[in-house]
Amino acid sequence: MKILEDVLISNLTTMRLGGAAKYTIEISAVEDIISAYNFAKEKGLKTFILGGGANSIGLDEGFDGVILLNKLRGIEIIGETETETFVRGMGGEVWDDFVEFTTKRDLSGIEALSKIPGSLGAAPVQNIGAYGQDIAQVLENVEAFDSLTNKIVTIPKSEMNFDYRKSIFNYGEDKGRYFIIAVTVRVSKNKTLEPPFYTSLQNYIDKNNVTDFSPSNIRKIVSLIRAEKLPDPQEIASSGSFFKNIYVDDKKAAELEAMGARIWQSEAGNKVNSGWLIEEAGLKGKTFHGMTVNDKAALVLMNESAKSYSDLAAAREEIRKIIRDRFNVELEQEPVEIK
Ligand SMILES: Cc1cc2nc3c(=O)[nH]c(=O)nc-3n(C[C@H](O)[C@H](O)[C@H](O)COP(=O)(O)OP(=O)(O)OC[C@H]3O[C@@H](n4cnc5c(N)ncnc54)[C@H](O)[C@@H]3O)c2cc1C
The missing domain is CATH 3.30.43.10 (Uridine Diphospho-n-acetylenolpyruvylglucosamine Reductase, domain 2)
Structure with a gap:
C-alpha cells in the first residue's frame, strides 16, 4: 500500500x-x-x-x-450459458479496456459504451450510459467493501436502484459507503444490436450504409463519432457532460417541447435534453471564466484557461442563470466534488 x-x-x-x-x-x-x-x-x-x-x-x-x-487490475470470464458470458473485472481496470475485452470476443452488451473515460469500478456509480446503452442493462453484480460493516459483500443489480446517472453508490443514505472491488456483467453471445439505433449512431449508419452491426464494428463507429464530437481528456481538460439532462413536470415539458426541445418520456418523468437548452440559449462555443461550452456537445464544459475551481463555479452559475432566466428551469451539475 x-x-x-x-x-x-x-x-x-x-x-x-x-x-x-x-x-x-x-x-x-x-x-x-x-x-x-x-x-x-x-x-x-x-x-x-x-x-x-x-x-x-x-x-x-x-x-x-x-x-x-x-488500482485493482484483472479481467476474466467467470462463466457462461448457451447465450451469455459472464465477464468480471477489477474496479481499477480502465473501463474501455473492459469494453474491448468483450468486443474482441464478439460479446454484445457494452459496445456502445466504448471510449467512456474512467475506471470499471466507477461505471455503476452513475450508471454510465451512451448511445442507447447503460451499464445497468447488463450488470450482474458488484463485489464491494462495505465501509460501514468492514465486510466484503456481493450486491446484486436488483439492489442498486439504478436510474439516470444514479444508483445507491452516489445517491441516498448509502452514498459513498461501498468501495467497488469488482464488477460482473452478463453479455450476449452470437447477438448484435439491431436498428433502430440511437439517433447519432443511426445517422452515421445510414450515411455510411453500414450493415455490419457486430460488437467490434459498433465499437469502431462509436469511437469515431465520439472522437469527432467529444474532447479527448488527454488533450483537453473536461469532465465530459458537466450538466445532466433534467426532469420537468408535464406542463413545463409541453411548454419546452413547443419551443423545440427534445423530451424523452421515462419512468422517472419527462427528461429534457439540457444540451438543447444550452444551445438554444446561444451558449455553444462561449467562454465563461476560462471554461468553454463545447461547440459540438453543449453539455460539455472544457477547461481551457480556468485557473481555479472558483472560476469553474462562477462559469457554472452564469450558465445556470442564463438558462433559468430564459426557460425557468434549473441545470444540475453531473460531476462530483471531492469534499
Ligand atoms: C470526455 C468525457 C466523456 C464522457 N462521456 C461519458 C458518457 O458518454 N457517458 C457517461 O455516463 N459518462 C461519461 N463521462 C463521465 C465519466 O467518464 C464517467 O462518469 C466514468 O464512469 C468516470 O469514471 P472514473 O473512474 O473516472 O470516476 P471518478 O471520477 O474517479 O469517480 C466518480 C465517482 O465514482 C466514485 N467511485 C469511483 N470509483 C469507485 C469505486 N471503485 N467504488 C465506489 N465508488 C467509486 C467516486 O467516489 C466518485 O463519486 C465522460 C467524461 C469525460 C471526461
Whole structure:
C-alpha cells in the first residue's frame, strides 16, 4: 500500500482543477482497502474513492482527507450459458479496456459504451450510459467493501436502484459507503444490436450504409463519432457532460417541447435534453471564466484557461442563470466534488 502526501487533485482528475489531498493511498490489492480505511479512521479523516477522475472535481482548498486511488487490475470470464458470458473485472481496470475485452470476443452488451473515460469500478456509480446503452442493462453484480460493516459483500443489480446517472453508490443514505472491488456483467453471445439505433449512431449508419452491426464494428463507429464530437481528456481538460439532462413536470415539458426541445418520456418523468437548452440559449462555443461550452456537445464544459475551481463555479452559475432566466428551469451539475 503506497501512501502519498499532498498530491494535487488537479493531477488526478480530467478537469485538472483542485488543490492538494492530505493523503492519497494507492489500492493495488484487496487487503489494501481495509488498511486504507483503518488509516483514515486512525487519523480521523474522511475518504474519497477515485478511479480515473473523469467525473470528479477538486476544490481549490484541496481535500482534508484520504483519497483511495483504485488500482485493482484483472479481467476474466467467470462463466457462461448457451447465450451469455459472464465477464468480471477489477474496479481499477480502465473501463474501455473492459469494453474491448468483450468486443474482441464478439460479446454484445457494452459496445456502445466504448471510449467512456474512467475506471470499471466507477461505471455503476452513475450508471454510465451512451448511445442507447447503460451499464445497468447488463450488470450482474458488484463485489464491494462495505465501509460501514468492514465486510466484503456481493450486491446484486436488483439492489442498486439504478436510474439516470444514479444508483445507491452516489445517491441516498448509502452514498459513498461501498468501495467497488469488482464488477460482473452478463453479455450476449452470437447477438448484435439491431436498428433502430440511437439517433447519432443511426445517422452515421445510414450515411455510411453500414450493415455490419457486430460488437467490434459498433465499437469502431462509436469511437469515431465520439472522437469527432467529444474532447479527448488527454488533450483537453473536461469532465465530459458537466450538466445532466433534467426532469420537468408535464406542463413545463409541453411548454419546452413547443419551443423545440427534445423530451424523452421515462419512468422517472419527462427528461429534457439540457444540451438543447444550452444551445438554444446561444451558449455553444462561449467562454465563461476560462471554461468553454463545447461547440459540438453543449453539455460539455472544457477547461481551457480556468485557473481555479472558483472560476469553474462562477462559469457554472452564469450558465445556470442564463438558462433559468430564459426557460425557468434549473441545470444540475453531473460531476462530483471531492469534499
Ligand atoms: C470526455 C468525457 C466523456 C464522457 N462521456 C461519458 C458518457 O458518454 N457517458 C457517461 O455516463 N459518462 C461519461 N463521462 C463521465 C465519466 O467518464 C464517467 O462518469 C466514468 O464512469 C468516470 O469514471 P472514473 O473512474 O473516472 O470516476 P471518478 O471520477 O474517479 O469517480 C466518480 C465517482 O465514482 C466514485 N467511485 C469511483 N470509483 C469507485 C469505486 N471503485 N467504488 C465506489 N465508488 C467509486 C467516486 O467516489 C466518485 O463519486 C465522460 C467524461 C469525460 C471526461
